[in-house]
Amino acid sequence: MGYLYQVSRNDPAVTFGWPASGRERDRLESELLALLDPALRRAAELAERPPLAAAPLLADFLALYASRPLAQNKGGSGLNDSLWLYLMARLIDPALIVESGTWRGQSAWLLRQACPAARVVTFDVCVPDEGRCETAGVFYHLKDWMTEPVTAVPGERALVFFDDHISHAQRLAEAAARGFRLALFDDNFAARHLHATGAPPVPTLAMLLDSATPAGAVIEWQRNGKIYRYDDSVERRQAARDLVADHLTLPELASVTHHPPGSGMTLVRLQGQPSTGM
Numbered sequence: 112m113g114y115l116y117q118v119s120r121n122d123p124a125v126t127f128g129w130p131a132s133g134r135e136r137d138r139l140e141s142e143l144l145a146l147l148d149p150a151l152r153r154a155a156e157l158a159e160r161p162p163l164a165a166a167p168l169l170a171d172f173l174a175l176y177a178s179r180p181l182a183q184n185k186g187g188s189g190l191n192d193s194l195w196l197y198l199m200a201r202l203i204d205p206a207l208i209v210e211s212g213t214w215r216g217q218s219a220w221l222l223r224q225a226c227p228a229a230r231v232v233t234f235d236v237c238v239p240d241e242g243r244c245e246t247a248g249v250f251y252h253l254k255d256w257m258t259e260p261v262t263a264v265p266g267e268r269a270l271v272f273f274d275d276h277i278s279h280a281q282r283l284a285e286a287a288a289r290g291f292r293l294a295l296f297d298d299n300f301a302a303r304h305l306h307a308t309g310a311p312p313v314p315t316l317a318m319l320l321d322s323a324t325p326a327g328a329v330i331e332w333q334r335n336g337k338i339y340r341y342d343d344s345v346e347r348r349q350a351a352r353d354l355v356a357d358h359l360t361l362p363e364l365a366s367v368t369h370h371p372p373g374s375g376m377t378l379v380r381l382q383g384q385p386s387t388g389m
C-alpha cells in the first residue's frame with residue numbers, strides 16, 4: 112500500500128521542517144512561546160535589559176532561519192540552539208559580540224543578522240574541510256581569542272559566546288579578565304551527561320556550579336570505546352563560584368520543535384560592575 116499523503120507542491124524556499132498548515136503551525140508556535148516567554152523574562156532580568164515579547168522575535172527568527180547560508184550545519188548549531196542564540200543577541204543588543212568557535216560560519220552569520228549594528232568578531236583555530244561561509248561585516252580570526260586583544264569596553268554592552276569545546280572554567284576566567292559581564296556558553300552538559308558529546312568543555316558550568324557533586328570528586332564517562340576521567344578540583348569550583356553572579360540554562364526546545372536537541376546553552380552574568388550602559 113502506498114503513502115496516504117502526497118507532495119502538493121515543491122517550494123525551494125522551504126529549508127527546514129515546520130508545520131505548513133496554519134492550525135498546526137499556530138499550535139506548535141504557541142507551545143514554543145510558552146517555553147520562550149518566561150525564559151526571555153528571566154534572561155532580561157539577568158542581563159539587566161528591558162524584557163521583550165517572544166512572539167515577534169520568533170516570527171523574525173523563522174523568516175531569517177529560512178534564508179540561512181547552510182541548509183545543513185552538522186557539527187554546529189541547529190534550529191533549537193540557533194533560536195536561543197538569536198533571542199539572546201536581540202535581547203542583549205550588544206555593541207560588541209565575540210564568538211569563539213566559528214566552525215562553518217553559520218552562527219556568526221546569525222549574530223550579524225540579529226545585531227546588524229554590532230561589531231561581530233569570530234575566532235576558530237582551523238577552517239573545517241567542508242569550508243565555511245563568510246558574512247560581510249563579520250571579522251574572522253584563525254587563532255584563539257586570547258591571542259588577540261579583544262576586551263569589553265566599560266559602559267558598552269558586550270557579549271562573548273563560547274561554542275569551542277574549551278573548558279568552561281578556563282573561558283569563564285578569560286571572559287572575566289577581559290571585562291565581559293555577559294557570556295553565553297554552549298555545550299553545558301552536567302557530569303552525568305558528558306557522554307552525549309565529543310570533547311565536552313570539562314569542567315562545564317553545570318559541573319562547576321553543581322552543589323550535589325562533592326568538590327574534588329572523580330568523574331568518569333564512556334564514549335566510543337574509551338573511558339574518560341576528570342579529577343574535579345576544589346579551587347576550580349570556588350573560582351567559578353566567585354566569578355558567576357547569576358546564570359540561566361535556557362530550556363530545551365526539542366520536546367516542542369522535534370528538531371535535534373540543543374546543548375544546554377547557558378547565559379552567565381559575571382561578577383563586577385554592570386557594563387550594560389542601560
Ligand SMILES: C[S@@+](CC[C@H](N)C(=O)[O-])C[C@H]1O[C@@H](n2cnc3c(N)ncnc32)[C@H](O)[C@@H]1O
Nearest residue numbers: 187188211212213214218234235236255274275
Ligand atoms: C561546535 S563547533 C562551533 C559551531 C558554530 N558556532 C556553529 O554554531 O555553527 C566548535 C568549533 O570550535 C573550534 N575550536 C576549537 N578550539 C578552539 C579555540 N581554541 N578557539 C576557537 N575555536 C576553537 C573548532 O575548530 C570548531 O570549529
